[in-house]
Amino acid sequence: MRPFTTHTGIAAPLDLANVDTDMIIPKQFLKSIKRTGFGKNLFDELRYEDEGQPDQECTGRPLRKDFVLNQDRYQGTSVLLARSNFGCGSSREHAPWALDDFGIRSVIAPSFADIFYNNCFKNGLLPIVLKEEEVDQLFEEVEANEGYELTVDLENQTVKTPSGTEFSFQVDAFRKHCLLNGLDDIGLTLQQADAIHAYEEKRIQTAPWLFEARAL
Amino acid sequence: MAKTLYDKLWDSHLVQQRDDGSALIYIDLQLLHEVTSPQAFEGLRLHGRKPWRLTSSLATPDHNVPTTVEERKSGVNGIADPVSKIQVTTLDDNCDEFGITEFKMTDIRQGIVHVVGPEQGATIPGMTVVCGDSHTSTHGAFGALAHGIGTSEVEHVLATQCLVQKKMRNMLVRVDGELSPYVTAKDVVLAIIGEIGTAGGTGYAIEFGGSAIASLSMEGRMTVCNMAIEAGARVGLIAVDQTTIDYVKDRPYAPKGAHWDMAVEAWKDLVSDKDAEFDEVVVLNGADIKPQVTWGTSPEMVIAIDQDIPRPEDQADAVTRDGYARAWKYMGLEGKKTLADITLDRVFIGSCTNSRIEDLRAAAEVVKGRKVADTLTQAIVVPGSGLVKEQAEKEGLDKIFTEAGLEWREPGCSMCLAMNADKLGHGEHCASTSNRNFEGRQGFGGRTHLVSPAMAAAAAIAGHFVDVNELVKH
Numbered sequence: 001m002r003p004f005t006t007h008t009g010i011a012a013p014l015d016l017a018n019v020d021t022d023m024i025i026p027k028q029f030l031k032s033i034k035r036t037g038f039g040k041n042l043f044d045e046l047r048y049e050d051e052g053q054p055d056q057e058c059t060g061r062p063l064r065k066d067f068v069l070n071q072d073r074y075q076g077t078s079v080l081l082a083r084s085n086f087g088c089g090s091s092r093e094h095a096p097w098a099l100d101d102f103g104i105r106s107v108i109a110p111s112f113a114d115i116f117y118n119n120c121f122k123n124g125l126l127p128i129v130l131k132e133e134e135v136d137q138l139f140e141e142v143e144a145n146e147g148y149e150l151t152v153d154l155e156n157q158t159v160k161t162p163s164g165t166e167f168s169f170q171v172d173a174f175r176k177h178c179l180l181n182g183l184d185d186i187g188l189t190l191q192q193a194d195a196i197h198a199y200e201e202k203r204i205q206t207a208p209w210l211f212e213a214r215a216l
Numbered sequence: 217m218a219k220t221l222y223d224k225l226w227d228s229h230l231v232q233q234r235d236d237g238s239a240l241i242y243i244d245l246q247l248l249h250e251v252t253s254p255q256a257f258e259g260l261r262l263h264g265r266k267p268w269r270l271t272s273s274l275a276t277p278d279h280n281v282p283t284t285v286e287e288r289k290s291g292v293n294g295i296a297d298p299v300s301k302i303q304v305t306t307l308d309d310n311c312d313e314f315g316i317t318e319f320k321m322t323d324i325r326q327g328i329v330h331v332v333g334p335e336q337g338a339t340i341p342g343m344t345v346v347c348g349d350s351h352t353s354t355h356g357a358f359g360a361l362a363h364g365i366g367t368s369e370v371e372h373v374l375a376t377q378c379l380v381q382k383k384m385r386n387m388l389v390r391v392d393g394e395l396s397p398y399v400t401a402k403d404v405v406l407a408i409i410g411e412i413g414t415a416g417g418t419g420y421a422i423e424f425g426g427s428a429i430a431s432l433s434m435e436g437r438m439t440v441c442n443m444a445i446e447a448g449a450r451v452g453l454i455a456v457d458q459t460t461i462d463y464v465k466d467r468p469y470a471p472k473g474a475h476w477d478m479a480v481e482a483w484k485d486l487v488s489d490k491d492a493e494f495d496e497v498v499v500l501n502g503a504d505i506k507p508q509v510t511w512g513t514s515p516e517m518v519i520a521i522d523q524d525i526p527r528p529e530d531q532a533d534a535v536t537r538d539g540y541a542r543a544w545k546y547m548g549l550e551g552k553k554t555l556a557d558i559t560l561d562r563v564f565i566g567s568c569t570n571s572r573i574e575d576l577r578a579a580a581e582v583v584k585g586r587k588v589a590d591t592l593t594q595a596i597v598v599p600g601s602g603l604v605k606e607q608a609e610k611e612g613l614d615k616i617f618t619e620a621g622l623e624w625r626e627p628g629c630s631m632c633l634a635m636n637a638d639k640l641g642h643g644e645h646c647a648s649t650s651n652r653n654f655e656g657r658q659g660f661g662g663r664t665h666l667v668s669p670a671m672a673a674a675a676a677i678a679g680h681f682v683d684v685n686e687l688v689k690h
Contacts, residue, residue, distance in 0.1 A: 017535050022654045027635045031299040033254035033306050051660035054299050085415040091350040093366035114450050122368035173236035189376040199231040209471035209479045
């Protein structure tokens, strides 16, 4: 996994609560068996006028001019500002894959849905929870200032605005460690193979029915 | 110390507690389907890894499968959409390569994973269950710790039999009293979501309790837990009782003989201790719940059938007002006052929420001897599995549906998320027994209204929403 240490980039405001993963990447694009190539269909229904199809070339499709990521001033966005409960709904990891493929490195919101939040960390994408009033302030500042950039510093757990204001955020120590170092957590867990075997040996004594070969 | 049911399930699956608050949790059952597994299998191959324990996985294709008899005749080769076909073929190939049990498209046991697992007795009390699908919360109806995961975690569980987790907080949602006629599990869970909101359960494992929940069948309990995720909670739970044990007994994968007796003894402890403390308690009165219908684009945008549709301008909070305004526009509600003012185009009875035999019986009872409104473009009934379909046909439900003018289909996820050919047209309104009314969920520009099977059936007859209690009187 690609590590995340610090990142500075253009921020864009997506002013909508309860953005669900169907919105982030609609179902017709989930038919891919790959992890890449979802960026052109990120927010497909919000972004384009027409209905997108898998494997379709997107450069000539009619754009919805009112959608934030279509506006000139937000081209090259890598930090997405969002409202509460971002990423609710389906568990599809295609949602962080699409954000990542589009070039988003961090999403800042007052709250996230649990599964989406967790999926981000598996893909080098940093979801940041800030207080409602802090997010409000960032929305105001980004809308008022073209070319507004934010600096996200995972080591120090801060978001820094162009004027130098810093907001701190919380992140689990284990997730932070994996993300800073780009660690493959399957490899880490497999280092605990002895503990897993020990659990199984103990559990089979008390709940043997859980370990029966399943009848076909 | 007194424990909640969630605490007990967590403790019995704890492999390793770490100082930073995270933990390694053992997974007993992983269900797999074609949409969220290909990249996980590819990851295993890339790293030269093998599944940790083959017998802990069970797979079936469901999201992409076509539901017409014609397309299903030749199994995977009958899938017209080439991209869908590749995905289903990839699941077949991966399961064959790694040695994982799969109910393929032509197997009568094929169906929606969350219908198949319990139906086979693969899901049993006291387990941990995961699947790359958010509606895995369904299996919590059995007193199992079950939740949806992403594809990276699907790979993690395949490779290690474990997940890195942080313990959630405990919430109890108690529904006291008795439910009124034609008020079903679906209405209960929609009312709960209306009460606590679509993010109300974020960070929590929700245990559903109280007399109204205890009175539900296993099918009803699965409907309730299925939609815990629509309240933001990855985990929904219901305590084990005799109803649970009776349902599991003698199912193909359930424990047998001496192991069955041992298991039943152990399962009796799968209830929250009397004085267990919850971080949050929400109480509803079952008798107050009326048939529910969603009017907007989030499951929390829900009202009782006799209420007026709430207007954006009446909302105090700015973000809510904007959200309501957007939903009003998307749903085409201008000039409409009540749910009955909405003319329906399609009706969908199915999905992991409501495609079990009891759901089909409830819908059939309402349409029996009646005809679908001729203003409807389509009304379809999609059973949750091949075995549900077989049982329904034994009972003659298929005849009741087709005589009333509904289409009787082959099992799969179908119009719940429209990954196959079953979908809404732009601007069409659908009475749907599924779980999500998000923008575009059932098709580009489609407008979804979530309801119970009985309410969907009543809407199919009337051509618009109506209290099923009123309809059956006539």
